[in-house]
Amino acid sequence: MNIILLEPQELGKPLARRDARTIHLLKTLHKKTGDTFEAGVLGGALGTGRIEGIKLDGSLSISLDLRQDPPPRTAIRMAVGFSRPIQLRRILRDLAVLGLEAVDLVGTDLGEKSYQDTKLLTNGGGRAAMIEGAVQARDTLLPVLSAYPSLDLYLRERPWDRESGPASGRGWGKRPLLIAADTARVEGTFTRLGTRARAMVIAVGSERGWTDRERDLLSAAGFIRLSMGKRAMRTETAALAAAILGMEKIGELG
Numbered sequence: 275m276n277i278i279l280l281e282p283q284e285l286g287k288p289l290a291r292r293d294a295r296t297i298h299l300l301k302t303l304h305k306k307t308g309d310t311f312e313a314g315v316l317g318g319a320l321g322t323g324r325i326e327g328i329k330l331d332g333s334l335s336i337s338l339d340l341r342q343d344p345p346p347r348t349a350i351r352m353a354v355g356f357s358r359p360i361q362l363r364r365i366l367r368d369l370a371v372l373g374l375e376a377v378d379l380v381g382t383d384l385g386e387k388s389y390q391d392t393k394l395l396t397n398g399g400g401r402a403a404m405i406e407g408a409v410q411a412r413d414t415l416l417p418v419l420s421a422y423p424s425l426d427l428y429l430r431e432r433p434w435d436r437e438s439g440p441a442s443g444r445g446w447g448k449r450p451l452l453i454a455a456d457t458a459r460v461e462g463t464f465t466r467l468g469t470r471a472r473a474m475v476i477a478v479g480s481e482r483g484w485t486d487r488e489r490d491l492l493s494a495a496g497f498i499r500l501s502m503g504k505r506a507m508r509t510e511t512a513a514l515a516a517a518i519l520g521m522e523k524i525g526e527l528g
Contacts, residue, residue, distance in 0.1 A: 275302075277312045277412045278323055279405060280338075285315065291332030299325065299334065313338055314414040316405070320344055344414040348373040349473035350520050351434050351450070353425075355382040355480030356389040357509045363394060363403040365510045369417060370407025372517050375473075376418040380428045383488055385480030395421055425477075425488050429495040434475045450475050451523075452497040455516045459489055460501040464519040467500065474520045478513045 275298045289296045299305045305325055313323030313336075321340035328334060350372075354365055356379055369377050381390050394400040404416040422428040434450055450473035453464075477497060483506075484492070489499060502515055521527050 288333040351376040351475045353378040353477040359392045366403040367407040370404035379421040382480045383485040384482035454492045454497040456499040
């Protein structure tokens with residue numbers, strides 16, 4: 275853990291003995307009473323925590339001094355075709371590491387329909403994966419997570435036309451550049467994209483890619499189809515690669 279994150283409702287309460295954060299502080303970092311550590315509150319500020327004492331039941335009494343704002347959001351909204359739950363968890367974790375504004379899970383023509391029944395969206399597993407990413411990145415904000423049963427519905431609703439999450443006003447006041455990662459019927463490549471956009475919406479298909487029907491839908495909605503090379507990638511690889519290429523184009527890596 276690069277930071278100890280607490281839920282707002284945990285403020286003022288001790289960390290239980292078997293809590294992963296307690297174990298990390300005492301067993302991994304070998305912290306003792308009086309020692310400090312990096313801390314933050316989900317959805318709130320960053321700063322330092324201090325171990326005030328170890329109770330008889332093994333729980334930790336801590337105090338917090340949180341005065342720093344979280345890192346600014348990356349002005350990228352990503353639509354990703356539903357994947358296997360184990361892949362989906364990694365996708366959510368890694369996109370949270372990058373600080374993306376929002377992640378939209380989308381049903382696609384060639385995607386396995388049963389993947390849309392994943393319990394990650396109902397049992398807290400998806401949020402837990404994004405918290406893991408935030409901990410890695412020393413962040414307190416999570417991407418806004420949404421799900422759409424089909425690309426058709428996603429393109430009709432156009433969620434990017436609404437203010438988008440914590441970064442509203444940071445690039446989203448102007449029309450974002452719409453990009454679909456593809457391997458066929460492409461109109462260019464990420465690396466040769468000359469436009470320096472302030473914000474992007476990037477769509478990545480499921481494991482088998484887009485159908486021609488979906489390509490036509492994307493084009494009609496204003497998406498340009500860009501190649502990331504000739505190799506077929508796993509959805510999790512394509513999503514991460516597209517996000518990083520997009521970050522370079524909006525100046526996040528400079």
